[in-house]
Amino acid sequence: AQSVSQHNHHVILSEAASLELGCNYSYGGTVNLFWYVQYPGQHLQLLLKYFSGDPLVKGIKGFEAEFIKSKFSFNLRKPSVQWSDTAEYFCAVKNQAGTALIFGKGTTLSVSS
Amino acid sequence: NAGVMQNPRHLVRRRGQEARLRCSPMKGHSHVYWYRQLPEEGLKFMVYLQKENIIDESGMPKERFSAEFPKEGPSILRIQQVVRGDSAAYFCASSPTGGEAFFGQGTRLTVV
Numbered sequence: 001a002q003s004v005s006q007h008n009h010h011v012i013l014s015e016a017a018s019l020e021l022g023c024n025y026s027y028g029g030t031v032n033l034f035w036y037v038q039y040p041g042q043h044l045q046l047l048l049k050y051f052s053g054d055p056l057v058k059g060i061k062g063f064e065a066e067f068i069k070s071k072f073s074f075n076l077r078k079p080s081v082q083w084s085d086t087a088e089y090f091c092a093v094k095n096q097a098g099t100a101l102i103f104g105k106g107t108t109l110s111v112s113s
Numbered sequence: 114n115a116g117v118m119q120n121p122r123h124l125v126r127r128r129g130q131e132a133r134l135r136c137s138p139m140k141g142h143s144h145v146y147w148y149r150q151l152p153e154e155g156l157k158f159m160v161y162l163q164k165e166n167i168i169d170e171s172g173m174p175k176e177r178f179s180a181e182f183p184k185e186g187p188s189i190l191r192i193q194q195v196v197r198g199d200s201a202a203y204f205c206a207s208s209p210t211g212g213e214a215f216f217g218q219g220t221r222l223t224v225v
Contacts (some may be wrong), residue, residue, distance in 0.1 A: 004155075043117070043204075101156075
C-alpha cells in the first residue's frame with residue numbers, strides 16, 4: 001500500500017532560521033505530491049503541489065519543495081522562518097487510483113521569536 | 114466564494130447515539146472527500162463522492178459508517194451507534210475536477 005513518511009514529528013526553530021521538513025513516499029510511478037499547512041484552529045491550506053515539470057516547486061509564503069524521484073522525496077524548505085509559520089505541516093501524495101490523498105502524520109513546527 | 118463549510122464544528126454524542134456531520138462544498142465543486150484525523154495521526158481517507166455517487170469508499174469502516182452526497186444539499190457523513198473510538202476530527206474537502214482539494218475546518222466529534 002502507498003504510504004507517506006514525515007521524519008520529523010516536532011521541529012523547534014528560532015525566527016530567521018532555515019527550515020527543511022522531510023517527506024518520503026512509497027509509490028514509484030507517476031505521482032502528484034502536495035504540502036498542506038494547518039495553522040492553529042484553522043483548516044488545511046495548500047502550500048504547494050507538484051504534478052509534473054520543474055522538480056523545484058514554489059509555493060505560497062516563501063515555501064518551496066523539491067521533488068527528487070530517485071529518492072522518492074518531496075522535502076519542504078523555507079530559507080528564513082517567521083513566528084507566523086508556527087503550524088502543522090502535512091505532506092500528501094495522490095493514490096494510484098487518483099481518488100484520494102494519502103497523508104503523512106504531520107510535522108509540528110514551533111517558531112520562537 | 115465561501116470555502117468548504119462544515120457543521121457542526123463540535124459535536125458531542127453519547128455512546129450508542131447517531132452522529133451526522135454535514136459538508137457544503139465550495140460553489141461549483143461536485144467532488145467531495147471525507148477524512149478522519151485521530152490524535153497524533155495524519156488524516157486518513159474515508160470516502161470520495163461525486164454528486165449522488167460513491168466513487169471510492171475503501172477507507173470507510175464496514176459497519177456503522179455511511180456517506181451521501183445528494184443532488185441537492187450538503188454531503189452527510191453518518192455514524193450510527195457511536196463508540197468512544199469514533200472520537201476524532203472529521204474533515205471534508207471539495208474539488209471542482211478531482212484534482213486540488215480544498216478543506217473545511219472540520220467537525221470535532223467527542224463520544225462520551
